[in-house]
Amino acid sequence: MAVTHATTGPAANGTGFASFLTTIPVTLAVMAIGLAVSIAGAVAVYALLAFILPDSRLLGAIVVMFLGVAACFGYFWSSNKLLDTFYPAAGANIAINLTKANAIRPWLFLGPALIVLGIYLVYPVINSIVLSFYGPTGENWVGLYNYQWLAGDGAFRESVRNNILWLLVVPAAATFFGLVAAALTDRISWGNLAKSLIFMPMAISFIGASVIWKFIYDYRPEGAEQIGLLNAIVTLLGGSPQAWITVPFWNNFFLMVVLIWIQTGFAMVILSAALRGIPEETIEAAVIDGASPFQIFYKIKVPQIWGTIAVVWTTITILVLKVFDIVLAMTNGQWGTQVLANYMFDWMFRGLDFGRASTIALVIMIMVVPIMIWNIREARKDMR
Amino acid sequence: MSTAVGARPALVWAVNISVLLLVAIWTIPTLGILVSSFRDKDQLVVSGWWTALTPSEQSMMARAAPPDEAVQQHGQWVISGNVFGENTGRVSAFGTSIQRPGEFEPGTSAEMDGGMITIEENGDYSITYPEQPEGRRGERLFFTSVEPPKFTTANYETVLFSEGIGQSFINTMTVTIPATVIPILIAAYAAYALSWMEFPGRALLLATIVGLLVVPLQMALIPLLRLYNDIGVGKSYIGIWLAHTGFGLPLAIYLLRNYIAGLPREIIESAKVDGATDFDIFRKIILPLSFPALASFAIFQFLWVWNDLLVATVFLGNNEDQLVMTGRLRELLGSRGGNWEILTASAFVAIIVPIVVFFALQRYLVRGLLAGSVKGG
Structure with a gap:
């Protein structure tokens, strides 16, 4: 049923696990800045438009749709740009820079999806398991009582x-x-x-x-x-x-x-x-x-x-x-x-x-x- | 086609008739509410929708002229008039009590409260009394009238403007538009990374996404409701947009990854050789080429969000500003359970948009189904 093929990506030079760990802080920093910039931009534009546009929810929804897409693009563009300035593909360290940038970039691409999946699907599964041991309001521990x-x-x-x-x-x-x-x-x-x-x-x-x-x-x-x-x-x-x-x-x-x-x-x-x-x-x-x-x-x-x-x-x-x-x-x-x-x-x-x-x-x-x-x-x- | 082996006439007939039967069973239920939603509400309650084109019989009541209008004729007192008043109609039977409005043929006489009553087919009635009748109010006359089929758009006017379906329609649109579009780009980038970029943990991530495809929504409701209340999102549109984005993402990533991974390697590699970065490749090559897959997912997500009741009930309020169409239908089923003219018209308003989208874009929907039949629904 599924259209699938072997997919070994290009430019693969065996990023080891240790070097992967060292990239984490940079990855997180770039991701955070990219997200902050794009979300802040979208919110600012929304606030501005809310002033000008007539008060209509449907119109608001359409604006949100465009802003949402724009913010996504904004994030991917800005984080990508940031990475390129951090590790420029020029100068003396070009080889090292390229390797590092290539190790980080997939995570920038995956970032928003992982955050959303984490909040909306992974966290709830864990939280539900925990809640099943708690009482009606989720505050007092009742052990196996619910079961x-x-x-x-x-x-x-x-x-x-x-x-x-x-x-x-x-x-x-x-x-x-x-x-x-x-x-x-x-x-x-x-x-x-x-x-x-x-x-x-x-x-x-x-x-x-x-x-x-x-x-x-x-x-x-x-x-x-x-x-x-x-x-x-x-x-x-x-x-x-x-x-x-x-x-x-x-x-x-x-x-x-x-x-x-x-x-x-x-x-x-x-x-x-x-x-x-x-x-x-x-x-x-x-x-x-x-x-x-x-x-x-x-x-x-x-x-x-x-x-x-x-x-x-x-x-x-x-x-x-x-x-x-x-x-x-x-x-x-x-x-x-x-x-x-x-x-x-x-x-x-x-x-x-x-x-x-x-x-x-x-x-x-x-x-x-x-x-x-x-x-x-x-x-x-x-x-x- | 090799299946033409079955070209024996009897078999061909059997196949055609079987398919006709299947199609009938699968379309008649929807046809039923479509026809009913246009019928006059008094006819709807007394006859099946399949009789919509034939005249219908209806039990009715009219009040005769008051006793002081009785005139003396041949030593008897007579009250007369027409049961339809100003209108015209056809009486098919009449009776003397509300339980039996079909007891007597038109034109015959029946005894009622000390008098004799006759109602003619055209609605003329006369009640004759031996003595002068007393009282202030006229007798109640029970009869069955035959009405020509009546069709109306009044039901739609009612549901759209006074039952709140119109408002709910806008609310549903408000939920659906961003919730359909926002996940697409997020998923597309992730799908590209999962198909064409090398990084540790990729296989594990893919397996996780396939696993998340089938996580029951029920698991997510309470934790997210608590989270929303804690951080102050509460019941708001932004909350439901993000929730639908989250719940739609696994399917989006899965569908798009299957498609993007299947794109020819040469295109991507030659772009790399020309010095294009992953970002450029995605934007200039992958995104335009993946249009069919993006469309498939968009249709899925649109149908799913539009038709969703559970997520909307949990993450949106019950007030006029937030009640979506599925929620309104559910409410009407409770409060207007017997008013089929309201229910059928509302249901039709609720299903018409997805049906139009479905027929217009069926091609993409089928393609998406074939590529991602793990989730379904």
Whole structure:
């Protein structure tokens, strides 16, 4: 899937670890000056513009966008310039200067990204682990209390059960429908149009999709005219209408349908590309041997794209672990539909217990870790 | 194409019909809210949207003229008039109680409160009493009327101007524009360093970024909320721009690195030979060449930020100035749960921009998906 190549950079003259350490102070100094200059510049311009421009948030946002980009450029330009003045590529020490500058420059390029990643992703992971040992406000140490509470909590167990149901059903169903859609649309003349339409729900927010499906599941008492499509079909076939999202246990599946509906397009697009990448010869050989179209699909094509199927499957699995909006909007965890992400949100916003909420977040994280490790290993294989 | 093996007519038909069915299942739900959002709200509650083009039946109530307007005819007292008043319409049935507005055919007679009532199909009614009726208020008349299909843009006017969707639309724009653009440059420089510059720890850094791709957002919420409150950022736009920048960066770096590392080595090396610095190479060669990858990421980030509910709920307030569209939809689902005319119109306003972006730039989106399918969603 990934476009990767061996990438040994140019101008490599084995920077040792010791010499790397000596460059750190200079790197940090240059980075700090560059950041300070560009951010101060952007803030100054913003303050100036705030005086002149009419008071409008949208306009402000556009100004911020331009200033943000300008500040980025400003940082990269100024820190780069600074480095060149520090270690000029001229004079007696040109060789040493070039080596040193080349050792520092990558870190200047990486600087802003590393700072942002550190603050927004690395620090929170560590902090969440710490917070899980603290009480509601994050101030008093409670040891393993949150974990003990979690182990005995009924709603938590329900969430785990539901999350496992989601994990079993949604990736499988979305991948299956995606595979079927990919295989079928590749064989017809209007396939691209069909693909676009099946892919479209990808663009719809979970909450928008929840409104769409809640309308389909709409329920009126028996005898009244049903305006929800599902109940209309059920009554047409002679059944009695149901309030689908309140039916215990099965309502989970009605919620899953929303995510399957959204994710099938994703699976289809990836798998369709994989199917097209299958070498023609293998299929031709099967045709000559008299294989039927179904045999070709299941015995020749599918085995060749297992790798891609796995990628699609794990990607949707991660999404499922984080699913939150759909449950929040459709049932808010009532009628036995709670999931971990929504339960965490519940404890954060309504329970106002940061300790418990962090502990639940940590459970989600732990469930993601195996996939994370698998991804890293696959990526490293690709890069080699 | 070798798949033409299946060119047997029956199979071709089966494939076409299956795809048609799939497409139908995947588009009808959205079509449902689109059609509903343009329907008259009284029709929306009584009939399914798939009947939008056929006349709909509606239970209605009208009040007859007061008893003192009764006139004496052939020894009986008669009150008459038309249930539609000034308007016109068609009565398909009538009844004598609110529970059963469809009990009697138009033109037949029914007993009601000591009198006989008849309602004609065109709405003319007459109530005859043996004695002079008493009382001040007219009888209530229950009937079912047949209405022609009505379409309106009133629902949109309501949601945009009085339900606050218009304001939320602007708030969402305010969040999305900087949050989409700012990460791009930061990520592009980092991606270049990770692909074409040599430094210790590069492999480890790449592995970390691949790992960060899948970190659940839930992990980040509480620590960042506390951090924001401690340093005084609180609930502000600058806070959410930076948060989206942070959460989008791993994907941005990963996508761009895959692309930039795949650019031909000769171009970069010949530029080096000509004396170009890394900074020049990036600005003059890498950035223009990476446009497709930059576009892919921009679309991802745009869709993700526009559709996000979780980050906005945590890092922005609930007031008129900060409530984004997804948050507003969620609020409406709670407060206007049964008002489908409001919900469908609001939902459509919320999804139309991403859908337009999606159809216009699908090519780049697909390319990005294929290059970075580790994260998804």
